[in-house]
Amino acid sequence: MAIHEYSPTIYHAVLGQSEPVLRISDGDTVITSTVDNAGHDANDIRVAQEGPNPQTGPFYIDGAEPGDVLAVRFDMMKPNRKIGRASVTVAANVLEPGFADGILSDRTIYEWELDNEKGIATLASPEFEKGKFVLPLSPMLGCFGVAPMMNQGIAATTASTHGGNMDYNGFGEGVTVYFPIYVKGALLFLGDGHAVQGDGEITGMGIECSFDVQFTVNVIKEKWIATPRAENNTHIMAVGNARPLDQALQQATTEMFRWLRDDYKMTDQHIGVILGQCVQYDIGNVFDPAYTVVCKLKKDLLP
Amino acid sequence: MAIHEYSPTIYHAVLGQSEPVLRISDGDTVITSTVDNAGHDANDIRVAQEGPNPQTGPFYIDGAEPGDVLAVRFDMMKPNRKIGRASVTVAANVLEPGFADGILSDRTIYEWELDNEKGIATLASPEFEKGKFVLPLSPMLGCFGVAPMMNQGIAATTASTHGGNMDYNGFGEGVTVYFPIYVKGALLFLGDGHAVQGDGEITGMGIECSFDVQFTVNVIKEKWIATPRAENNTHIMAVGNARPLDQALQQATTEMFRWLRDDYKMTDQHIGVILGQCVQYDIGNVFDPAYTVVCKLKKDLLP
């Protein structure tokens, strides 16, 4: 149950089998930091040349083996500088074909001023009167996951069963995310912090910022899950990463169904009653090659 | 601003150009009732032979003309009998291809006991210990809308720009829904009440029940909207009805964009800031031929 402090000096644009930056044990905690989507650190200096979404890590977890599950609890995450940045152009792929013609295709990036103490983000762009837009901070990590199946190396701009760029605003402080482990040591990567982000990351950026992050890992031996699962104080969640949204929703619902059947020993009738009347769906990333749908259930509905 | 009481004696399985059951004026209120998805009324007697989702109406609104918008405010809606019914089989189309093979394909319908005073639904099926499942009531109408474009007649099992079977659990008491008007009189239909329903209506049924409903109509002259809009105390909402989910999301986002630009006079930059960091998506029906996605925005973010 050691606590490690790790200051990254190397970043990866691909989640794959890179050389681990730190070996940790089951139950250990790591205090580290992530750069923003463009590779800028807490001093707003570009320290990662490759991207987008350069990742801190990978962390090698001793004892983690293919066929196990890695639980990652995010004990703390918060922006570690005062400047965040966001785009303002709604992506063509979330608009009706042809409609995007008539709208802004501005590549301008707006700056936001982040205040962790007050818990707010203030739009500081000269085009807008300062203070006109003030949003509550709701820090989340957009991209994190483990080394993918079949020894692949997958860019930090997309997502699959190993996690990756899910951009789900429910993945903030206090959440525990579970990943299938495909390689020895699991190889955990993380990055792409957003101080605030609407559903879907439909302008292609949340309010992007470098982050301080503390997380704790646990290995669950000999357990198979098909796609990431998660839980917080109130809900359990199953995550589908695929395109189109329909397929992401199918993956998420199927994984939730398995979870209820295999872990909670619910009958198919019981599952049908609960999911039919109580299931909730959230939408993660709808900007990148794979979209993300989260299938949620309140914990107080579980046996 | 008259108040009409209308007890239906005829129901329609198709939203089209049927003979109006009542002519009302702009601003009028109607107190009426709807049968359940299977045509059973407050006495649980089958009074509508055609279905599914037999509709009360159509109501002809004087002064409503093609090119106007119809606002329908649901002042009250609640189950009007003690028995609700729901299925327990998760639909194959929300599960991964092939996964449904291994699950229950039970056509059994479970009964729920509804208590408006306590505000709860209790699963009363003999297979389950009574009282094991108690859910808070959250009454909503699954299917309502106006006569469709191009003089079509569309079944109450699907949805399009005229509304229809959207099965969105945000369409409960207090919501106002806006429809494009395609024919003289608008011809408003409503039905398919659910005492409770999870996102997506993924077992093909909420807790289905006959309802008492009170609504008030307003005609907004010479206004064009492409697809239904709605609002409640806290949010404005744009609705996309299409398949796949991606297209429903595109329609909903596009309609929200138009709304912000045309009605709220926001610039494209302003819209990009707000939608990018604050948009919310909800999922309506993912069971029927057209799926429903709702694009929401908090009212306190509006100018």
Added chain:
Amino acid sequence: MAIHEYSPTIYHAVLGQSEPVLRISDGDTVITSTVDNAGHDANDIRVAQEGPNPQTGPFYIDGAEPGDVLAVRFDMMKPNRKIGRASVTVAANVLEPGFADGILSDRTIYEWELDNEKGIATLASPEFEKGKFVLPLSPMLGCFGVAPMMNQGIAATTASTHGGNMDYNGFGEGVTVYFPIYVKGALLFLGDGHAVQGDGEITGMGIECSFDVQFTVNVIKEKWIATPRAENNTHIMAVGNARPLDQALQQATTEMFRWLRDDYKMTDQHIGVILGQCVQYDIGNVFDPAYTVVCKLKKDLLP
């Protein structure tokens, strides 16, 4: 086995339960004509006010009842005037999101000169040197079908299990198309002739022209099919009409599977061998609300 000549005086923009224009018997042949997509007849005079794709019919077939199948053999179809018209703008929905911004959104319609004797269409637009584009005629009907299920009325701009706007360039002279019958008399509609059309009708128009058409109907009693089937001299075909393309392909493949199992008494192994190594897919309409995929198999592979 009568032969009827019918000169239309009324046209319909919706396939539904309109008053029949002619009652015919099982085995009868009809010689008639269709107007072009914009309602212009053989003299290029606009005779149909509603559209798009105004339909000739409906023809009531005596003895046709719900639960039967209607076979329509197209004995002859050809343009009946010298002028055809086509658009030149590739639709935004077949291009990558955002790409359409940079291309022509020209609504200009180009004229083509049609020559049935030589079997060619020549682009006659002043913008192009005449004779620069000469294409072989390949006449087809873009939209035809029967009254839809559940007493619906569906616009001639879309397609479903009743047929409709399939825009499949394999539906030319000599093809027999089979439809499920939903209402007494079947109510057959036809129109939207194209002298030439690429796959998908991706500019939203083939070379549109009024047509002379001769067809023969046969009722197959007590036979259920889920979606249109067809055959010509060389192939059998099953048609899926849905969106997205994936769903249209699923419908078409499923219907082909049923056909081979139920009518040709093939085992699942046999079907797997044949479809796996020999199936062919063609793409019909990818412009309108429902897309069309055709699943084909060579007849010489059948038992």
Added chain:
Amino acid sequence: MAIHEYSPTIYHAVLGQSEPVLRISDGDTVITSTVDNAGHDANDIRVAQEGPNPQTGPFYIDGAEPGDVLAVRFDMMKPNRKIGRASVTVAANVLEPGFADGILSDRTIYEWELDNEKGIATLASPEFEKGKFVLPLSPMLGCFGVAPMMNQGIAATTASTHGGNMDYNGFGEGVTVYFPIYVKGALLFLGDGHAVQGDGEITGMGIECSFDVQFTVNVIKEKWIATPRAENNTHIMAVGNARPLDQALQQATTEMFRWLRDDYKMTDQHIGVILGQCVQYDIGNVFDPAYTVVCKLKKDLLP
């Protein structure tokens, strides 16, 4: 213009930045072989342990650099043993949700006898009378491509802009395929030969066999293409690899549009005329995570 003979001793399940097995020059020809999808060679001995679709290569092409295009002409390809193997179960993802429940989910693999001289494949499974199924050979490579963008490593079971598992039965002898080059040397991989394969590879296998292959490479300097292009004697082709099919079709059509505009200097009007009336779509893989659509145009329509 050297001719190299290369007998593989190593195979890769991932298209990425593996150590090259051979360095060749622009214009060179390679005579080599590929193992079947399961790693079996010409003697039907399993020589590749990882898979599926173990790849021969990668071949490093001197002078090939990011921002160039690699042309690969397949001079010859043919099965190099007498035994091919194919599955018989139609995949759940090409059937309507729920329909797959009722069909064979047989994992049995059937053997086919391949005869290059007669040009036929004969089903030799004991369940079937030998000689009952005889199909003409139509050899093709299911999976080939270059190292992917962003230094990723992508499994040979899926496809993207770098090529991969496209399973298009038009990629046989005589075709030239063009790939964008993402890394120095391009790194060409190839494998997964099919003696015969229906559209879509809907049973997950063609008639799988080890192959002898001869190909010739050419580097086209400083040319950008977004996704693979190809040509044979009669057609030019643009390939979209994505899911759903709609997106694959959008990619393919967009790439064809760019090709006509940039290389053939056609105006948007000209492109609209040609594509609208003459475009052809073929369907490649609809079994794996990314689907493949090919947008084709006859060469005699080009300026």
